[in-house]
Amino acid sequence: MRKSIQGIGALAALAVAFSAFAGTAFAGKDKMNFGKYQVGELRTGYTFSTPETRAIQDDDFENPAFLWVDVGEALWNKKEGKAGKSCASCHKNASASMRGVGARYPVFNKKLGKLQNLEQRINQERVEKMQAKPLKYESKELLGLTMFVRNQSKDMPINVSIDGPAAPFFEKGKKFYFQRRGQLDMACANCHVDNPGGMIRANLLSQGQSNGFPLYRLKWQKPGSLHRRFRGCNKQVRAKPYSYGADEYVNLELYVAWRGQGLPVETPAVRM
């Protein structure tokens, strides 16, 4: 990206000033260097965001999602349930024990005989190990704890397994992704494979990467799960959404994560 102007000494200072500016702005998209937010052809939603939105994510103190992450951290250490345990009772320091966990979910769970996402894993642990009540999908508590756990893998590459027992569920997720649905008769792929970078009125279509979820969406004025986003997309094409935590969405979650294999975990990201 750095441009050099040779020959005319007087312009050298100007050239330096220009390259410094260009290094902080992503305008003129195709030739830009997106840094860690681009891996090969893969680009996270960050690279499709406005500079204002990116600035909020760039500063943990500006990023409102951290209010929820803090709720999650408090819950991590809070004893609940009949067993008198907290997450920390067994898992100790999350920054060590949870490092990498968020990058590999959803995973095949042998006991369930199907995929399980991070939210569901947290609740399984609460019910079985803590003998506490499961947290409600999309509640401040479950979003917070999920974001807190996933944040421990920040900047680690997405690394989901689609082999072995996960394979048939991955195939289901892939089928969902390419299945047209709703009165508008559109599949995920119609926008996010065929048209990333395209404009729908004022909205810029991204690759639909999930590496920043759960994330703070300015439109929602709060964080939301990936399943909330799936439901929103389904409704926009006038299709019946599935419920939070539905197997269909967990399978889709694996396929979408795999599409972004190698992108860094960005949770909690900030998006429009």
Next chain:
Amino acid sequence: MGFKTLAISALGVALSFTLGTFATAAEKNMMVKFVVKDEAIAKSLTGKPGNAVKGRKLAINRKLGNCLACHVMPIPEQTFHGLIGPDLNGVAGRRSAGEVRLLIVNPKLVNPDTIMPAFYRKDGFERVMKKFQGKTMLSAEQVEDLVAYTMTLK
């Protein structure tokens, strides 16, 4: 792709057509017969020409035509025009009214891979939300209004 003549029969179920505050003319959502030939529907669905002024409003309306979602059109008072589909400036010079009519009714009969929805088709979809089940996105009259407007884009 060679197209055989395709007759689509009307279904006798009358469904009330309500879309927010835009329930035009208390439209009954019965589909009319139309014939597809040579990648076009030559005849007006209503037997009458549409109203281009109404068609322009439909092109803007996000709950009805919403053409601006994907197409650039000569509608300067709307700030953002989508860039997914072809620019519709001058489209009347490139397409006949019959071709435009088919592309609005069901563009997948011309290009099965297109992202563009079918605005005059009521079934054969996957998991449609209850309130839209068995309904077309636009009435026959609204399709004709859009055809009339599109054909002013010379």
